[in-house]
Amino acid sequence: MIPLKFVLVDLRRHWVGSLVIILLIAGATALGVAVNLQERALRLGSARAAERFDLVVGAAGSETQLVLSSVFLQPSPLTLLPGSALAKLADDPRVAMAAPVGFGDSFNGLPVVGTIAAFVTDDGRVGLSEGRVFETVAEAVIGAKVDLALGDEVKPLHGTAGEGGHTHTELKYQVVGRMGETGTPWDRAILVPIEGVWRIHHMGDGHDADEHGHAAHDRTGEASEAERGPAEMMERIGPPWTNPQGVPAIIVKARTIADAYRLRNEYRRDQTLGVFPAEVLTRLFSTLGDVRTVLAAIAFATQGLVAAAVILVSVVHLAQRRRQLAVLRALGAPRAALFGLVWFEILALVVSGVAIGVVLGWGGAKIFASWVSDASGIVSPVVLTWEDGRLALGLLAVAAIIAVVPAMMAYRQPTAIALRS
Template sequence: MIRFIIADLRKYWIGSAVVVLIVALAVALGVAVTLQERALRLGSARAADKFDLVIGAAGSENQLVLSSVFLQASPLPLMDGAVLAKLAADPRVAWAAPIGFGDSFEGYPIVGTTTVLVANLADGLAEGKVFTQEGEAVIGANVDLALGDEIKPMHGTMEEGGQTHTELAYHVSGRLKPTGTAWDRAILVPIQAVWHIHGMGHEEHEHKNEAGKAPEADHDEHQHHGESHADAPLDEHWDADVPGLPAILVKPKTIADAYKLRQEYRADATVAVFPGEVLTRLYATLGDAKRVLFAVAAGSQVLVAASLLLVTVMHVGQRRRQIGALRAFGAPRHALFAIVWLELFALVLVGIALGFALGYAAARAISNLVSEGSGVSMPVGFSGEDMTFLIVLTLFAALISALPAILAYRQSPAAALRA
């Protein structure tokens, strides 16, 4: 029986290949949609796990998370810098790291921050050391630079017609270990350097002069008016005169502290969010899109099943003489049923297997493209849900394959030979 089926498939190999391809493409669409949606959900959740609480100026919570956690370029309103000083002195806060953005270098975002964030963002440095001066920078794991390379920050991006800053050039002092987040493609620099080259912080300088304190050195005057010196030491002690900030990443000491801080800073001037909660709302939107895409995939599979039935019924009709001859030579009905059923079932099974492989390859390719652009690692893999889908497809294939086999089983040999 097996030799007969193999010989029959070889004889009608073009039609067999078409059946396999149709099934594979239909299955691949559903598999790719499922795997890619799951990869996006898991990748973004892992990226958000690095940050417990984000505080920013009152505005869009979604944009605050996308800009501060996923480093998606978008202007954010600035909140009063005194918020940072208050958080730094709060006993409920393990650490609070300000971030400032707006500059870039060769497509990589430059993020102004502090040494405390560098120390807590990844599991240490892969090489080099944390920045200790204004002219030093720590790069993410996926930034294509080497230690000692020069970085000339550009305000905005080249596509937006950005202009290169001439006040300061950073030099790479260290590289972070991989985090699987957008920060793997970021360049981290001292936030005070970002303030200085953008002309921020001069209010603090003038305030100190009015209080009767002379500037420490002549170059300090230039720092507060848009000039910075690469060898200037870092000062990460915050007071009420800190310049405005787009966001502050906060690590509360306990879960209870996290909820209290979020409630306290959800005020008229500020907003505090858990990135995970914001992502949950975004997942709901993605879930709606997934259902639509999966409905399209299911619809295509129904059409494929209908076309397969039509093709196989026509195929059985064209082979009535062959089936009649087999019956005339003594082939039992159950043997004919088994031949027709096994032949079609084998083709559909091959198509399903090929569809899973194609769907997985498509999801991996899409995830790689997304990861290259965003830096967020997108894990693609099968789960128990996919195995359930495979079992259901296999049972459905067995049922579909049985219908033309029943036609062959019921066919009269005398009528078939007269056809």
Template sequence: MGNPFPFVLADLRRSRAGALAIVLLVALAVGLGVAVSAQDRALREGSARAADRFDLLIGAPGSETQLVLSTVYLQPAAIELIDGAILADLAANPDVAEAAPIGFGDNWRGHPIVGTTAGFLAPGGASAPAEGRLFERIDEVVVGADVPLALGEEFEPAHGHVEMEDEEAHGFHQHVVGRMARQGTPWDRAIIAPIEAVWWVHSLPVGHALDEAALWPDGPHGEPALDLIPLGPPFDRAELPGVPAIVVTPASFAAAYQLRQEYRAADDTMAVFPAEVLVQLYALLGDVRDLVATISLLTQVLVIGAVLLAVLASLAQRRRLIGVLRALGASRPFVFATIWLNVALILTTGALLGLAVGYGGAFLVGRLFESRTALSLPIGLGVVELRLVLAIVLAGSVLAAIPAAFAYRGSVAQALRG
């Protein structure tokens, strides 16, 4: 009787229904902890990656969180505008490598149309979109990876009529000329247009002085010559309307903090590092995560305790088997190993299955979150989750010694009579 495994496997087959129930119970308890941990890490990594392109945001005084949510994650909200002259000041500031306006307020079939500059899409002379090219006219757009518009397609935005003063409305159609590579951010669902287009459809100045006679060659009732409207910087300070936000790329690390201090101290602006706002959000989410993690840990402790109590109770039913083993000459270590392996195998199987359950749960929640926000979450198992499962396995293995120690108590005669 040197190998206890045949006895353990035979016992598990005999009571397979009860063993399976315990394994599933352990798996669910462990899976909850694994899912919470993996989902929390994925949310942090995914949201931080989405904010990488936004070094410094400048907007009107108000909620820093809302400014970040609206600009970085394109969550719709009413945001106060800042004076367009601030954009001109930033463009002329030697501490600023790039200042890109961000404009909202229009959409096509639920896809937000975001106005900005070509420089924002290709910072520092970066490569063109994955397909096509960047916009070069006011009526051209670049679409995100998830926008169901093909290159060359024409569409009319929700606010596709331009009201000229004392004149009738003119239709405004936009043409898709490029598609951005997938970024795993809400911008994959966005239609990116020249900021001038957002101003144009809202009947605002377009940031440049225009030759009205050349723009309307057939008079105000004709079609405008849109190719004559210049795009991007340099802007005409006197022709700049308000903007919801400006994304600033500082010229240096020191310049970033200097600019933030300058525009935070002003009465009509606020400046935020999106990364700092995310840290604050993580702190708030961390309280909820810690609560759920604590509940998960308590659940795991209760489940392991319940398993051990169930095993102790089942020892009464196994007393005759244990008595037979002892009568056949089974040593104390053999009996101990038989019972210990029984409990340890159940807990270990449940913990490993819980690792898979937790990953699957986190993956499903991540896909649901992505379908609603377009923010891609990099779900994966890390050291924390593996350490959690290992801790459960080790704790269960140690606690399995309790029922194993009770198994050899009493005489052989008493065990056989049981």
């Protein structure tokens, strides 16, 4: 057999052609690997972002837009649900938590979202990385990646500065807590009491006063309303509300799975829309899968063209080496050795190209995932799996078969004719 050192010397001698073949194979492989990795990363990142959202209730309209706005915090004007819907859900025995989400304001480009304290801690399931949850209408909790510190002040901006937006002067928030990192758009959100959002938009605060000037319901039960001062009563937040205002969406956690389905069906009538974010994402993933199929077909076609190019280059290269191979044959090298030389050289080029392509595809997917994370806040994990390994092994198997063509040509080449050429 031909020694490995001879193969390496031969490849080094024709390094320009070898490099071109390696780059062609690497580019085709990188495209296929990047498509698979990024599609999988988007699925995992989106699914993780929707884990906390069992059921979302909004006004009748687009299911996709409701999920994109409430779960992924994509800015879009939504029709407000009447406050009566919030009150009804909050009092429903099938509901463990009904958290309103009110958005539309921002601070330094970050969304300011009105909600309740229970939503910040996922109804007590999640702790904060520092500080505490808001307890008054003028306090805020920030996401893990918000570049603010405890004690900083937040003055929300209505709309955007470029579109005539204005800073609210009715209320400013003080940061009192920071959430743990979740890898979702909520890491870049500023959460405030929903009463603050209502108040700065001149909608009241959901807590009407009785004839004595005190709130009509006692949330804590620790002291009567008559025992509290007017300033303290103004800071009251959270349910129960006596006069809740409209909200773009309500995040609902049902007590049982059966309750969740009943609530979803109940709020898919008249002027309301109840959706499971997971179902909406499944439909989006289906569309994404169609795109992936198209890209995979393009990658497959590219790999086919590269395979044809490899055969063409190999045949041309073989024609230029006919005399060299004939000399080896005349010196006593068996035909099987010539077959192995050509076959192994081509396979070595393919292995190098596939290995480089996998690295390039992984790197490209990481860069794209980082861009997606910067743009949307969704952390998409890019991980190589056995599926990607099978893709690489499949390419090598095809290459091993393709390499037989020029290797067989070398095997069957007549020595005498080659030496006279």
